[in-house]
Amino acid sequence: MKMFRQIGAVTAMNLRSMPQRASTSAVIVIGIAGVVAVLVSVLAMSTGLIRTMENAGRDDRAIVLRNGSIAETSSALDRNSARAVEDGAGIRHNAEGKPILSAESMRILSMRKKEDDAEINVILRGVGPLVTEVRPELKIVAGRMFKPAVTEIIVGKQAQAQFKGLNIGDVVHARAANWTVVGVFETNGDSHESSILTDVETLNSVDQRGAYQSVTVFLESKSAFQKFKDSLMANPTLAVDVIPEREYYRQQSKTMSTIIAVIAYVVGGIMAVGAIFAALNTMYSAVSARLREIATLRALGFGSTAMVMSVLAEAFVLALIGGVIGAVIAWLFFNGNTVSTSGGGMGQLVFALSVDGQLMILGIVWACVIGLLGGLFPAIRAARLPVATALRAV
Amino acid sequence: MKYFGLVWAGLWRKKTRTVFTMISVVIAFLLFGLLQGINQGFGTALSNLDVDRLYVSARTSMTDGMPISYLNRIRGVSGVRAVSMWAYFGGYFREARTPIPAFATDAVELFKVYKEIKIKPEYIEAMAKTRTGVLIGQELATKHGWKVGDRIPIGTSIWTNKDGSNTWQFDVVGTFDASAYGAGFPTFYLNYEYFDEARSFGKGQVHYYIVSVQDPTQADRISHQIDEMFANSTAETRTQTESALAQSQLKQLGDINFIANAIVGAVLFTLLFLTANTMMQSVRERTSELAVLKTLGYSDAKVLALILIEAMILCLFAAMLGIGLAAVVFESPTLQKLFGNFSMPAIVAFMGLGIAVVLAFVSGFPPAWRARQLNIVDALAGR
Numbered sequence: 001m002k003m004f005r006q007i008g009a010v011t012a013m014n015l016r017s018m019p020q021r022a023s024t025s026a027v028i029v030i031g032i033a034g035v036v037a038v039l040v041s042v043l044a045m046s047t048g049l050i051r052t053m054e055n056a057g058r059d060d061r062a063i064v065l066r067n068g069s070i071a072e073t074s075s076a077l078d079r080n081s082a083r084a085v086e087d088g089a090g091i092r093h094n095a096e097g098k099p100i101l102s103a104e105s106m107r108i109l110s111m112r113k114k115e116d117d118a119e120i121n122v123i124l125r126g127v128g129p130l131v132t133e134v135r136p137e138l139k140i141v142a143g144r145m146f147k148p149a150v151t152e153i154i155v156g157k158q159a160q161a162q163f164k165g166l167n168i169g170d171v172v173h174a175r176a177a178n179w180t181v182v183g184v185f186e187t188n189g190d191s192h193e194s195s196i197l198t199d200v201e202t203l204n205s206v207d208q209r210g211a212y213q214s215v216t217v218f219l220e221s222k223s224a225f226q227k228f229k230d231s232l233m234a235n236p237t238l239a240v241d242v243i244p245e246r247e248y249y250r251q252q253s254k255t256m257s258t259i260i261a262v263i264a265y266v267v268g269g270i271m272a273v274g275a276i277f278a279a280l281n282t283m284y285s286a287v288s289a290r291l292r293e294i295a296t297l298r299a300l301g302f303g304s305t306a307m308v309m310s311v312l313a314e315a316f317v318l319a320l321i322g323g324v325i326g327a328v329i330a331w332l333f334f335n336g337n338t339v340s341t342s343g344g345g346m347g348q349l350v351f352a353l354s355v356d357g358q359l360m361i362l363g364i365v366w367a368c369v370i371g372l373l374g375g376l377f378p379a380i381r382a383a384r385l386p387v388a389t390a391l392r393a394v
Numbered sequence: 395m396k397y398f399g400l401v402w403a404g405l406w407r408k409k410t411r412t413v414f415t416m417i418s419v420v421i422a423f424l425l426f427g428l429l430q431g432i433n434q435g436f437g438t439a440l441s442n443l444d445v446d447r448l449y450v451s452a453r454t455s456m457t458d459g460m461p462i463s464y465l466n467r468i469r470g471v472s473g474v475r476a477v478s479m480w481a482y483f484g485g486y487f488r489e490a491r492t493p494i495p496a497f498a499t500d501a502v503e504l505f506k507v508y509k510e511i512k513i514k515p516e517y518i519e520a521m522a523k524t525r526t527g528v529l530i531g532q533e534l535a536t537k538h539g540w541k542v543g544d545r546i547p548i549g550t551s552i553w554t555n556k557d558g559s560n561t562w563q564f565d566v567v568g569t570f571d572a573s574a575y576g577a578g579f580p581t582f583y584l585n586y587e588y589f590d591e592a593r594s595f596g597k598g599q600v601h602y603y604i605v606s607v608q609d610p611t612q613a614d615r616i617s618h619q620i621d622e623m624f625a626n627s628t629a630e631t632r633t634q635t636e637s638a639l640a641q642s643q644l645k646q647l648g649d650i651n652f653i654a655n656a657i658v659g660a661v662l663f664t665l666l667f668l669t670a671n672t673m674m675q676s677v678r679e680r681t682s683e684l685a686v687l688k689t690l691g692y693s694d695a696k697v698l699a700l701i702l703i704e705a706m707i708l709c710l711f712a713a714m715l716g717i718g719l720a721a722v723v724f725e726s727p728t729l730q731k732l733f734g735n736f737s738m739p740a741i742v743a744f745m746g747l748g749i750a751v752v753l754a755f756v757s758g759f760p761p762a763w764r765a766r767q768l769n770i771v772d773a774l775a776g777r
Contacts, residue, residue, distance in 0.1 A: 027671050031418075034664035038657050068490045068560065069551035076552050108455045119642055121455070175454040176628065210595070239560075267425060267657055274421035274661075277414040278668050284410060285675060 006306035010297060011313040014290075018314065021289060024282050028315065029322040031278040032370055036326025036363035039268035041334040043362070044353040046260040049341075052351035053253035055190035057246030059222040060092075061134070064215040064232065067239045071252060072106060076211045077240070084238050085215045089231035090224030094133055100218040102128035102135075104200055107207060109174055111163040120348045122159055124179075125192075126200030134218045135187065143168045143183030148199040151206065154183035156193035158350040162340060166196075177206040191249065194340075194350045216245065256341065272370050279374020283315050287378045294382050295390035304383035311379035312372060319371020323364035330363070331355040397696075401704050407676065415672040416712045419753075422661050423716025423746055424723075427738065429658050430746075431720055434739040446475075446610040447507065448617055449639045450603040453630040457482075459599035460629045462590070468603055471619050473612045478503035480602040481586055485550040485562070487538055494534070494548060496582040498589035501529055507606040510574040517542075517568025525588040527567035531581025535569045542566050555592045562592075578640070605633070662749065670757035673705050677761035684765050685773030698766040705758025706751070713750035717743050 018025055064085050069075035077085075082103040091099040106125045113120055129148065132138055146152035153172065160166045172179040179198065187193050200212065219228055229242040243251075287294070294307060335355040340348055405412055450468065452458035462479075469477050483496040501521040505513055513529070521527045530540060540546055544566045555562055564584060572579045590597055607616050617633035624631045634642070677684070684697055692700075721738035 023671055024675065027668050030667050031664050034660050038660050042657070066551045068486065068549050070490045070493070074484050074551050108457045110455050173454075175452065175458050267429075270421055270425055271661060271664075274418045275664075277417045277421075278664075281411055281414045281418075281668075281672065284414075 003303060003305055006302050007309040007313075010302060010306050010310040014310050014314045015317065017290075018318075021286055024285050024289075025318055027282045028275075028279045028318040028371065028374065029325065031275040032319050032322030032367045033326035033329065035268060035271045035275045035370065036323050036367050037329045038271060039264055039366060040327055040330035040355060040359050040363040041353065042264035042267065043261065043359055044330065044334055044355045045339065046257045046264065047356065047359060048339075048351045048354040049253050049257045049260065049349075050250070051354055052189065052191050052349065053249040054246055055188060056192055057244070057249040059244060059246055060219045060224075061245040062217050062219060062225055062228060063243050063245050063248050064217065065213075065241045065243070067241045069241065072104070072214045075213045077103070077213060077215060078211045081238055081240065082212050082215055084235055085217065085232065085240070087231075087235075088217065088228050090219050090228035092218045092220050094130070098130065100130055100133045101215055102131045102200075103212040103215045104128065105204055105207075105209065105211070105213040107174075107203065109172065109196065111159075111166070111172075113162060114164050115162075117164075120163070122163060122348055123195040124153065124174075124203065125195050125197050126203030127197050128200055131197070134216055135192075137188045137190070138192075139186050140183050141186050143181075146182055146198055149202055151177045151179045151198070151202060152182045153179045153196050153198045154185050155181055155196045157184060157186050158193040158338070159196060160184055162194075162348070162350055172196075176208075189352070191349055191351070194348055268366070272366060275370050276374045279315060279319070279371060280377060282318075283311060283375045283378035284381070286314065287311060287382045290382075291385070291390050294385055295387050298385065298387045299391065307383045307385075308379040311382050312375045315371045315375025315379075316368060319367045319374075320364065322371075323367025326367065327355075327360040327363045331360065397700060397703075401700055401707065404676075404680070404700065404704050405707060407680070411672060411676070412708065415669060416708060416715075418668055419709060419712035420716040420719070422664070423713045423750070424719045425661050425716075426658055426746055426749070427717040427720025427742060428723060429655075430742045431724060431738055433655075434742050435724075446607045446613060447636045448605040448607065448613060448620075448633050449636065450605060450620055450631050450633045451601065453621075453632040456601060458629070459596070459601055460603070460624075460631060462586075462598045462600050464603060464624065464629075464631070465600070467623060468605060468620055471616055471623070473608050473616050475606045475608045476503050476506035477603055477605050478507045479586065479600045479604065480580065481589065481600045483550065483582075483584060483589065484552055485548045485582075487546070487548060490549070490551070494582050495580040496528075496548065496584060497580045498586040499583045500586055501583060504583065504604075505570075507604050508575065508579075511570055511572050511579070512574070513568065513570035517570070520567040521583075521585065524565055524567050525585055526563065526565050527585060528564040529568050529570055529583045530566060531579075532569050532571050534581045535566070540566050542568060553589075553596075554594045556594070558594075662753075669705070669709065669753060670760070673701070673708075673757050673761045677701060677765050681768065681773050684768055685770050688768065688770050689774070694766045697768070698762045701762035701765050702755070702758045705754040705762070709750045709754035709757070710747065713746050713753075717746045 063072075064077070065072065065075040066077055066081075085103075086099045086101065088099075091101060094100050104125055104127050106123050108121045109124045110119050111122045112118070128134070132145075140154065141157065143154070146154050155166045165172060166181055168181050168183065170181045172181065179196075185193075185197065204210070204212070217228065219225060225242075225244055232238055232240055232242055298304075298307070334353045337353045338350055339353065340350045450460070450464075452460050459481075465477060465479060468474065478500050481498040483498050485494045485496040486492055487494055501518055505511060505518055517529060521529050528546075535541070538546075546564055546566060547561045548564060549561050551560065553562075554560060562584075570581075572581060586600075605616070605620070607613050613635060617635075620633045621631055687697060687700075688694075717738070721743075724738050
């Protein structure tokens, strides 16, 4: 008990005297704030990307691809296969008794970015007539829906914001057709908002293509997936892969989000090592500035544990302040910031950085670990100080 | 030079502090070197690309394809040395998760266009003779354990062959070494003629024509001539130089570049603060020593210079160490593979040293100025 009182007393004294050492203390705070800000904001890219992709998927939807294809771009499903999918078990039916699904195909359009005129790939996706039932999250926010059999398109909100010539009434020139923009849509901020939609039959006939690339089906429930998959697998005329939609989109973003996360940890890790040495420096100088004080306390009978704990506590408090500042900076400047990158064979993808509570806590935990590591050796030095020499030294 | 000992002693007055500061600076410059090096690396890789190679693709999108009939018309353009093509095959080995970068081509012409790629002439001959033959990059062959003479099954989710199967059997007739090109060169080639005959749809479609021109100064004229030739046809073309093409592919990566710069900025700012603090502290501790120097007749300017030089040595040495470390990292095999024969760009090293000088000045000047202004009597009295 006595020890805890000692620790409390010395720590309180340290913290009260901290303003006198403001500039050296600021080294820890700023150093750690830098590390945490970089770590959190780079990781926020990775989580933002994953979130945008995952939002595009729902557990009660499944995507059917030609077997052996990992993405829609490398898949081809002919008409008969697409029709056979309609008979699958577990598909939700609408009021008219039709199975709710959308056979889709896509092509790449080259668009120019508003910002720097760079030429970027954007996806033009042909969707089936029931698309709004398959994707209830799809809402037209301006203009109207495209009509079948005429070359009309609706553009995602993000695509419209990023690329030139996608306002309502604009015409997009592509091979064999000129597409008129008739509407703008939203899909709750998922990856589809970076794409453009049209009627699949129109797109297929313009591209003289006999096949679809994928079929997205709306299932009765999440648990109906296995039933649906089994029924397609049992059909000998079908050679398809059936994947839960959320899983599919997660796979599509995996490479990119892993790369970003690795960059975050490597850069953050190297910076953290630098910050540990900065913290060591600060705490060593904090200890040497207080040599006489520490020696006096020791002479009065304060234990060495109290000394260790007080130095550690000081480092910890400074690190905590730094960590919180870093996390808040990352949140203030980057949360909700949109960036764009190539979405792995998916054309351009716009997504918002997402600095969530979990990430901020991760950053602060890093900060505390850096602080404690940086405080440890100076703390031991403070405890080992020979009292007599230290008293005489100053 | 005679003051060097003095500066040196000042630097090592507090060993741990100097070493720790130095390590932080080294780490900051290591990060700087790595991030800027990679950044510049892309740039250098781009400018190293061949200027006498042109890439013709469909104007609307490279995925649209062009008819094979364009081949002879492009060949007929004056100043064209050789033309080959890529038709996308895709494909995978055993399972979809191990994709193969496979393209159908005309191998004889291909290796005329890509002169830097090393391949034995007999392999090219064998490829011309074997309809089902494939030429494979060394690395890919080693990865899957393929040897010349092997028969390998390649699956595809797009192309059905004449037997109605999605699995194509190929005979490995040779390997090549594309390391001189760097990353991004497709390393699996099948015969276009065989592919076109066997595929059940999309016949006669090619995604890229790769044109080698005799004289690089004519590249512009030839690109325009090619594009004009196919203007107003159903498949208009766009001809780009190799570096323009690579640049536009890099653009697809989007804002990643900005992030790298932001990190470097954050690191350098943190560092500036840290070094400035160390210098400040060290001068403050030495107040009485500096006063003694002045008493001995050192001029104000000399004291200022001593402190500045101390900061300069600290920062420059640490910066060199950090950039040196980054250069060593660049020599690692994985990065070599990514960029081709890549080493730390000299410009990054110079930029780093420049930043180190600025850093030393900004962090060393305030304490040096303080030292210059010291009043001997006050300083000695500890006031």
